[in-house]
Amino acid sequence: MVTTRVVVHVGPMKTGTTAIGAYFSAAHKAGLLPSEVIYPTGDLWFPASGSITKHGQLADYLYPEGRREAGRKTAIQLPDDVAQKVKELAAHAAKGRGSRKTTVFISETLVGRANLGRLVDLLKKSFDEVVFVIAVRSPIEATQSLLVHKIKEWRSDRADLDLYGMLKRANGSVAYDYRRMLTQLHELPIDEFVIIPYFEDESDGYAVIDRFMNIVTGKPAIRLGGDFGSRRIHPSLPLASLKRLASLKKARTKFERVPFVVSILHTLFLRILNADRSKVMRAGFKTRSSISGDWVIPSEERVRILGLYANLGDDLRKALGAQSSQSEWRSWFKATGL
Numbered sequence: 001m002v003t004t005r006v007v008v009h010v011g012p013m014k015t016g017t018t019a020i021g022a023y024f025s026a027a028h029k030a031g032l033l034p035s036e037v038i039y040p041t042g043d044l045w046f047p048a049s050g051s052i053t054k055h056g057q058l059a060d061y062l063y064p065e066g067r068r069e070a071g072r073k074t075a076i077q078l079p080d081d082v083a084q085k086v087k088e089l090a091a092h093a094a095k096g097r098g099s100r101k102t103t104v105f106i107s108e109t110l111v112g113r114a115n116l117g118r119l120v121d122l123l124k125k126s127f128d129e130v131v132f133v134i135a136v137r138s139p140i141e142a143t144q145s146l147l148v149h150k151i152k153e154w155r156s157d158r159a160d161l162d163l164y165g166m167l168k169r170a171n172g173s174v175a176y177d178y179r180r181m182l183t184q185l186h187e188l189p190i191d192e193f194v195i196i197p198y199f200e201d202e203s204d205g206y207a208v209i210d211r212f213m214n215i216v217t218g219k220p221a222i223r224l225g226g227d228f229g230s231r232r233i234h235p236s237l238p239l240a241s242l243k244r245l246a247s248l249k250k251a252r253t254k255f256e257r258v259p260f261v262v263s264i265l266h267t268l269f270l271r272i273l274n275a276d277r278s279k280v281m282r283a284g285f286k287t288r289s290s291i292s293g294d295w296v297i298p299s300e301e302r303v304r305i306l307g308l309y310a311n312l313g314d315d316l317r318k319a320l321g322a323q324s325s326q327s328e329w330r331s332w333f334k335a336t337g338l
Contacts, residue, residue: 004093005102005129007216008058010110012181014145015135015198016208017108021054023209023221023228024104028053032222038093038103045085049073055107057082061122062115083122090126102216103127111181120188130190133215135208136178136316137198138336140297140305143167143176148295151242151249154269159249161242163297167308174308182319195320197332238293241276245269306337313338 009017024039025048033039041053048054049072056072061082093101110116111134123130140163147166150158158166167175185193196211205228206221213221237245248269255261297305313333317324324333 002094002096002098003100003129004090004127005100005131006090006105006123006127007102007131007133008105008107008110008123009133009135009212010185011108011134012111012142012176013108014142014149015108015137016212017054017106017135018052019205020209020212021106022052023206023224024106025051025053026224026228027222030224032224034217034222036096036098036101037216038089038096038101040085040089040103040105044089044092046074046077046081055105056109057085058105058107058119059109059113061086061119062113086122086126093127104216111185112177116184117188120190124189129192131215132185132188132190132193133196133212134181134185134193135196135198135212136332138200138338139167139176139178139309139312140302140336141200142198143305144295144297145236146176148236148242151245152237152273154249154266157249157253159246159253161239161246161295164301164305164308167305179309179312179315182315186319195316195323197328199332199335201335236294237273237276237280239295240293241272242295244272248272302337309338 009020011017024033025041027033028039028041038044039053040055041048045053045055046057056074057077060067060077061079064079066078067076089103093103110119111132120130143166144163147158147161147163150156151161169175182195194215196208196215198208202208206223210220213219248265252262252265255265316338317333320329323329
């Protein structure tokens with residue numbers, strides 16, 4: 001009898017989920033995934049957008065009445081359809097050869113959502129073991145990267161570089177709240193939740209993938225051909241480029257009732273984005289700094305932002321337990337200032 005296990009990368013955003021999704025999608029297509037690993041793609045899951053299959057549809061299951069806003073590239077699914085796909089996947093895994101099959105989901109926007117227990121109930125009914133994985137990154141760099149992402153996204157209304165203002169909510173809460181995420185995962189009735197670190201200065205694109213794959217198989221990821229491990233999927237942009245993009249988005253708001261002007265602004269936006277992103281990709285990441293025009297957060301601003309997170313470092317150490325004394329985690333805490 002096959003033991004079925006499901007490992008879910010629950011996010012949050014900007015912690016390597018696209019790189020991991022790209023790896024698993026490419027490895028699945030190349031037939032390089034271990035035989036005991038199932039990555040839902042093709043007929044086993046809903047249609048993907050482009051070549052990278054991620055599983056944002058899992059979050060659709062948390063909305064019993066259905067979701068009304070399409071905020072992503074893939075089609076939003078009804079909860080019943082998601083449940084049916086999950087059950088079919090579990091049945092597919094149970095019929096496989098070997099003593100154990102692990103199904104892997106990459107969904108960057110699950111942690112922190114209300115009613116996440118509903119999804120856990122579905123997974124526990126379908127699989128023998130349920131494991132959730134959360135990646136932790138410096139809250140400053142993570143939210144800075146998220147803000148850059150929002151500025152680069154034409155559909156987003158974000159058109160400023162106020163990182164503190166993005167984090168500090170009017171009701172006193174903090175956006176991108178790791179403390180809330182950890183508490184939520186700790187309270188869920190899952191078999192295990194694992195915390196993995198994300199480092200800012202790693203040039204090896206496989207680093208974050210290996211950490212996740214070690215949870216899935218106990219071994220590092222099999223390498224793909226080409227330059228996959230030498231690049232990042234979503235490069236950042238120089239500060240000057242971000243300011244240009246932000247100014248075009250502000251102009252869009254000013255001329256929103258003049259469609260042909262908005263269309264021209266959109267075209268300019270895409271040309272700047274694509275040209276500057278290509279320059280960054282060609283230049284590589286090792287040479288990037290404030291001298292080369294990057295958006296670098298001043299030290300006083302870093303202290304101010306970290307102040308929003310109070311005792312986050314203590315909370316993380318408590319959640320990690322004995323792991324927090326390992327050299328990798330000691331390096332992470334030192335680098336993040338937590």
